[in-house]
Amino acid sequence: MTPFENTLYIAMVAPVLALVVSAFLKPAMSFKWNSLLLALSGIGGAIAGAYGAVAEAPFTMSVPMFYGMTIALDRFSAIFFVGISIVIAAAGLYALVYGAKHQNNLAHLRHVGILSALFVIGAQWVFISGNIIGFIASWAVMMFSVFFLVFSRSEKSVALQFLTISQLGIAALTAGFFILSSGALFSDFGTLAYLAGQIDPIQLTVGYGLLLFGFASTIGLFPMHRWLRNVHATVPAHISALFRGVLSGVAFYGFVRCILFILPPLSIWFALPVALLGVLTIVCGAICALNEKNIQRIFSNISLQSMGVAITMVAGAMAFQAVAIYEAMNVMLFAAFVQITVSAIAGSGLFLVGDIVGSNINHTGGLAEKMPKLTIAAFILLLCAIGFPPFATFTSAWMFATTLWGAFPDIALPLAIISGAILVIFDLCVLLSIVSVGRVIIGVFLGSSRAESEKVITEATDSQLTPIVLLAFLALVSGFALPQLFAAIGADPLTSAAGTFNGGIVTAMGTLRMGIIGILTGAIALIAWYFRASWLDRVPTFEAIEACREKIVARLTVGNRCKTLWNCALEKLRR
Amino acid sequence: MLNAFLSVWHVDILVWCQLVLIGILAVGTLALTINGARAHRSELSVTFAGLVAVVAAAFTNNIAVLALTFALAVLAATCLALHAQRAADEKARKAILALCIGSVGLFTIGAALLFTSQYIQWAFIVVAVATLSSFGIFFMKTRFTSFVGGAAPVVFFIALLRVKQITDGAMADDGVWTNNFFLGFGALIILMAVVKLVFKKKRQLLSISSVQHIGLVAFMIGAGPAGTIPAIIHLVGQAVAHSGLWYSTQSSAVVQSNTTLKYLSGALFASLLGAPFSVLFVSELIGVGYALQAHLILALLVFFALAIINVYLIRGVITLTAGSEPSESTPMTRHQKILAGVLAVHVAIMFGAGTYLLTQQGIQFAVTAAENIASL
Numbered sequence: 001m002t003p004f005e006n007t008l009y010i011a012m013v014a015p016v017l018a019l020v021v022s023a024f025l026k027p028a029m030s031f032k033w034n035s036l037l038l039a040l041s042g043i044g045g046a047i048a049g050a051y052g053a054v055a056e057a058p059f060t061m062s063v064p065m066f067y068g069m070t071i072a073l074d075r076f077s078a079i080f081f082v083g084i085s086i087v088i089a090a091a092g093l094y095a096l097v098y099g100a101k102h103q104n105n106l107a108h109l110r111h112v113g114i115l116s117a118l119f120v121i122g123a124q125w126v127f128i129s130g131n132i133i134g135f136i137a138s139w140a141v142m143m144f145s146v147f148f149l150v151f152s153r154s155e156k157s158v159a160l161q162f163l164t165i166s167q168l169g170i171a172a173l174t175a176g177f178f179i180l181s182s183g184a185l186f187s188d189f190g191t192l193a194y195l196a197g198q199i200d201p202i203q204l205t206v207g208y209g210l211l212l213f214g215f216a217s218t219i220g221l222f223p224m225h226r227w228l229r230n231v232h233a234t235v236p237a238h239i240s241a242l243f244r245g246v247l248s249g250v251a252f253y254g255f256v257r258c259i260l261f262i263l264p265p266l267s268i269w270f271a272l273p274v275a276l277l278g279v280l281t282i283v284c285g286a287i288c289a290l291n292e293k294n295i296q297r298i299f300s301n302i303s304l305q306s307m308g309v310a311i312t313m314v315a316g317a318m319a320f321q322a323v324a325i326y327e328a329m330n331v332m333l334f335a336a337f338v339q340i341t342v343s344a345i346a347g348s349g350l351f352l353v354g355d356i357v358g359s360n361i362n363h364t365g366g367l368a369e370k371m372p373k374l375t376i377a378a379f380i381l382l383l384c385a386i387g388f389p390p391f392a393t394f395t396s397a398w399m400f401a402t403t404l405w406g407a408f409p410d411i412a413l414p415l416a417i418i419s420g421a422i423l424v425i426f427d428l429c430v431l432l433s434i435v436s437v438g439r440v441i442i443g444v445f446l447g448s449s450r451a452e453s454e455k456v457i458t459e460a461t462d463s464q465l466t467p468i469v470l471l472a473f474l475a476l477v478s479g480f481a482l483p484q485l486f487a488a489i490g491a492d493p494l495t496s497a498a499g500t501f502n503g504g505i506v507t508a509m510g511t512l513r514m515g516i517i518g519i520l521t522g523a524i525a526l527i528a529w530y531f532r533a534s535w536l537d538r539v540p541t542f543e544a545i546e547a548c549r550e551k552i553v554a555r556l557t558v559g560n561r562c563k564t565l566w567n568c569a570l571e572k573l574r575r
Numbered sequence: 576m577l578n579a580f581l582s583v584w585h586v587d588i589l590v591w592c593q594l595v596l597i598g599i600l601a602v603g604t605l606a607l608t609i610n611g612a613r614a615h616r617s618e619l620s621v622t623f624a625g626l627v628a629v630v631a632a633a634f635t636n637n638i639a640v641l642a643l644t645f646a647l648a649v650l651a652a653t654c655l656a657l658h659a660q661r662a663a664d665e666k667a668r669k670a671i672l673a674l675c676i677g678s679v680g681l682f683t684i685g686a687a688l689l690f691t692s693q694y695i696q697w698a699f700i701v702v703a704v705a706t707l708s709s710f711g712i713f714f715m716k717t718r719f720t721s722f723v724g725g726a727a728p729v730v731f732f733i734a735l736l737r738v739k740q741i742t743d744g745a746m747a748d749d750g751v752w753t754n755n756f757f758l759g760f761g762a763l764i765i766l767m768a769v770v771k772l773v774f775k776k777k778r779q780l781l782s783i784s785s786v787q788h789i790g791l792v793a794f795m796i797g798a799g800p801a802g803t804i805p806a807i808i809h810l811v812g813q814a815v816a817h818s819g820l821w822y823s824t825q826s827s828a829v830v831q832s833n834t835t836l837k838y839l840s841g842a843l844f845a846s847l848l849g850a851p852f853s854v855l856f857v858s859e860l861i862g863v864g865y866a867l868q869a870h871l872i873l874a875l876l877v878f879f880a881l882a883i884i885n886v887y888l889i890r891g892v893i894t895l896t897a898g899s900e901p902s903e904s905t906p907m908t909r910h911q912k913i914l915a916g917v918l919a920v921h922v923a924i925m926f927g928a929g930t931y932l933l934t935q936q937g938i939q940f941a942v943t944a945a946e947n948i949a950s951l
Contacts, residue, residue, distance in 0.1 A: 065934060067934070133860065136860065137852065138851075140851040141851045141852075148841070163886055167882040168882050170882075171878050174860065174863070175867060178863075178864040185860070
């Protein structure tokens with residue numbers, strides 16, 4: 001067996017062992033083993049995914065289940081597999097902290113252990129499933145375990161909200177696949193792609209719509225986003241991190257896989273609903289993050305915005321595919337991959353940070369002095385999440401914006417207007433997210449301590465810090481190593497002088513050189529640190545930031561008025 | 576004489592499946608009855624009569640014997656329902672009696688009409704209405720609902736499918752007419768279940784769920800010949816899941832007080848919702864997928880109605896697994912141990928058989944069993 005296969009087997013077997021351990025060993029010990037095995041699975045998966053992303057031939061194997069399904073990890077799925085495995089490893093490590101905190105509630109630990117192992121198994125099998133039944137079964141395992149995880153810890157209304165969305169999502173995905181395959185239930189994805197090309201346009205549209213609904217509801221795109229932030233605010237932090245990194249990642253992977261490998265070439269009209277969903281999600285995430293006081297909810301909304309950005313990039317890729325500008329399509333797709341993977345890493349890390357710093361932004365402050373290590377890691381994760389240079393999320397946003405800008409001469413006027421509007425909204429929302437993140441940085445980490453902040457005055461423990469620092473480190477490295485990563489997975493045309501200091505990402509507006517950006521950013525950070533005495537006192541207070549935020553929110557009252565009108569209309573309809 | 580007696584019975588895979596189901600439900604019910612609250616002797620006698628009728632109905636190869644066993648089973652279920660409704664008002668008891676007399680009478684008339692080729696359509700309608708209305712009695716809440724409501728509907732629905740085969744043969748239309756009947760009937764029942772749950776906020780959740788699953792089985796059959804395979808799987812699977820959940824709801828206080836029982840009930844409930852690797856997951860996937868191909872819009876409506884029903888069912892039954900976590904260290908009582916054993920068997924069947932059905936051999940077995948429908 002090759003190292004690729006070995007590590008993949010470790011990644012796949014470890015969560016099964018974690019499940020067995022949780023189900024049959026005494027909970028006092030089993031949760032620890034469960035967490036370690038999940039972490040091992042994540043590490044194995046990340047290595048296997050890295051092998052798979054650069055391997056010439058995909059890993060394939062036949063299994064007796066699902067009517068002789070062939071499981072496969074090709075280059076495309078391997079890229080995503082790396083991202084979700086890193087999050088699984090970090091969440092597994094952080095689960096040890098959760099286990100130590102809840103030693104007295106052994107029944108609950110057993111419950112969480114079994115369900116988180118099932119969730120990981122389901123998510124991994126979604127990636128490697130080679131036919132419809134395998135995919136749907138794995139998807140359903142994942143969603144059912146999420147429901148019971150949410151149910152065990154959250155308010156029942158939150159669990160039921162998720163259940164409604166997940167049931168409708170599974171129903172839509174199943175129906176969509178069946179329509180595309182003309183009822184050929186046992187077909188693999190290759191055959192499905194062939195069959196989808198044979199069906200009439202109406203069926204194709206219905207199938208596409210159902211798949212879009214199924215995946216969008218799981219990703220938590222607007223208007224199906226409420227469950228996401230409610231769940232994030234209530235479940236344990238490591239589960240929240242798993243949901244952010246793995247659940248959203250798997251749903252995104254499924255959608256892109258369908259667009260690229262299953263559906264026949266679609267007209268540009270199919271890209272419009274995706275773009276609309278993406279843009280509305282960006283706007284929703286940006287505005288809701290400003291309005292929130294719960295820190296986990298703020299992180300959840302920032303994550304939502306990132307997902308919206310990634311989906312908008314996919315919409316861009318679909319549009320470029322429809323108008324046969326394949327170079328731009330490739331750039332958009334790679335930008336989306338980077339956005340989803342790196343923002344998943346950053347978002348998951350932020351949920352772990354949120355567990356340590358407390359829940360209410362009004363009651364937490366001045367942590368930079370008391371928790372310097374955590375503060376640095378949190379800064380890195382926050383800046384990465386909103387796409388600041390030199391992080392890979394910035395590069396992906398740059399790729400997206402420049403490609404869209406560069407394509408203006410080649411596209412029709414209506415499309416150019418839509419693209420321009422998307423760019424403007426995107427930039428405005430980036431500004432809003434900078435305000436949100438600034439609010440968190442100043443409110444929670446800088447400035448002075450406020451009421452109740454005395455409760456969290458010591459630095460986080462090593463076991464708490466390890467997964468967070470790991471994620472922050474990977475988020476930072478991903479920015480600098482992006483040209484090398486692109487070159488390794490075969491996206492050479494997007495890179496320039498990869499592997500050298502001068503290496504960078506090629507876009508329509510020239511080459512974005514990572515080394516230079518790194519030096520510039522580092523220099524600015526060093527200068528700022530050196531002259532900190534002159535500006536640190538002038539950092540606006542949390543109250544000043546809040547006043548600024550309220551002004552911005554007041555400007556956005558048009559949206560609130562629309563919401564009030566909409567609610568009134570709904571109320572009348574109900575009567 | 577012996578030959579004449581033997582000629583009215585037949586044995587095939589499907590019969591064996593029914594017998595295994597009846598056996599499991601009977602043993603589980605008996606074990607819990609002996610160790611739980613003591614049942615009245617008359618109740619046990621009537622249940623035994625019902626058991627004999629149901630076993631005979633599974634074995635029979637003869638319409639007259641089928642009608643006889645049907646009458647006996649419905650009478651037994653009616654007696655149990657009347658016994659359980661002793662404190663209820665006169666109106667409810669009269670309704671139960673009317674339902675019993677109506678279904679037995681109609682079934683007898685329908686069975687007689689089956690021998691006349693010109694009234695074969697009417698015969699099928701009358702038998703179908705009688706059979707399906709009798710399910711209302713089988714699903715009524717009694718001490719033995721887990722057995723009566725589990726086994727009897729399966730056996731008599733399979734009998735109805737055999738009657739369908741006779742009708743299809745007589746009409747020589749490849750089953751188009753009877754399929755349309757089942758399709759419409761199935762969709763109607765599912766729609767009724769949605770209305771009852773969503774708009775009328777009915778609380779007899781397991782009964783509504785049972786009826787809804789019967790509707791889904793009918794819908795699968797109506798989708799076409801291949802729909803019989805998932806329909807049979809679904810019929811047996813829902814009986815196992817519902818019976819287990821009836822055991823749980825009858826002892827809900829006992830279930831609430833123990834983590835293992837809560838997990839087992841939760842697993843059974845998840846299987847009823849079509850959790851992956853359960854029997855109902857396979858049947859719903861194949862059945863609804865097949866229906867989507869045959870009747871796209873109707874199947875889509877039914878599919879989303881099922882999703883809504885699932886959500887409402889969970890809203891209602893959530894109390895079974897909700898509440899504070901009981902301590903793991905509390906030792907189980909004898910009754911709890913037996914209940915746990917019975918539920919574990921049901922969970923093992925649901926997920927073991929479901930996993931088996933996801934293999935080539937498993938689905939081949941289901942195909943063979945469904946093909947046996949044609950042999951009467």
